[in-house]
Amino acid sequence: NAGVTQTPKFQVLKTGQSMTLQCAQDMNHNSMYWYRQDPGMGLRLIYYSASEGTTDKGEVPNGYNVSRLNKREFSLRLESAAPSQTSVYFCATRELGRDTQYFGPGTRLTVL
Amino acid sequence: AQTVTQSQPEMSVQEAETVTLSCTYDTSENNYYLFWYKQPPSRQMILVIRQEAYKQQNATENRFSVNFQKAAKSFSLKISDSQLGDTAMYFCAFMKIFGNEKLTFGTGTRLTIIP
Secondary structure (H helix, E strand, O other): OOOEEEEOOEEEEOOOOOEEEEEEEOOOOOEEEEEEEOOOOOEEEEEEEOOOOOOEEOOOOOOEEEEOOOOOEOEEEEOOOOHHHOEEEEEEEEOOOOOOEEEOOOEEEEEO | OOEEEOOOOEEEEEOOOOEEEOOEEEOOOOOEEEEEEEEOOOOOOEEEEEEEOOOOOOOEEOOEEEEEEOOOOEEEEEEOOOOHHHOEEEEEEEEEOOOOOOOEEOOOEEEEEEO
16 A cells, blocks of 8 residues: 655746646545645645545645545645745645544645 | 644754653644654654543653643653654644644654764
């Protein structure tokens, strides 16, 4: 079992470019999350999905969109990247009724 | 809204010694979980230990234990017999039980184990 996988691991974008970060899980979990991690700060929630077909905003959703097309996959899209979106992005999953979240390895994104 | 505060940005300790990392939180919730996550240089977020707020007994996991003081809203992590592999960032996190169950993280403590 791969657990939670994220692609790509690293990405460099120019301001204004768009891209999609992919997250997939084989843990059969219902809930999925996108966090960002900035220096000197803990992880902050961007968006989450309690179940397939549903998404909700987290603490810092501006500039992002998400898609939960099926139970396994939850993608994060930057439509027009800005330098302020330079960060490490983590995807996480959680089983319904359980408390622990399991994290992917992260994507380091740099926007020039 | 919940907040989590880790007041020690960096700590270092000699190998085999004991170290305690501090965490305080603010919430009006009565039912919640608290976590300590470890982030080594590999960047992977690894769950170290978890505590249910309704349990008075402090959680332990091998060399890791917590001191949970609910009234004081304090949740410290003690690492005994520290090892070089314990070198990492440590994040304290809060999750309320009902709602979107998102994690609220502190800013982290960078722990270095000195050989």
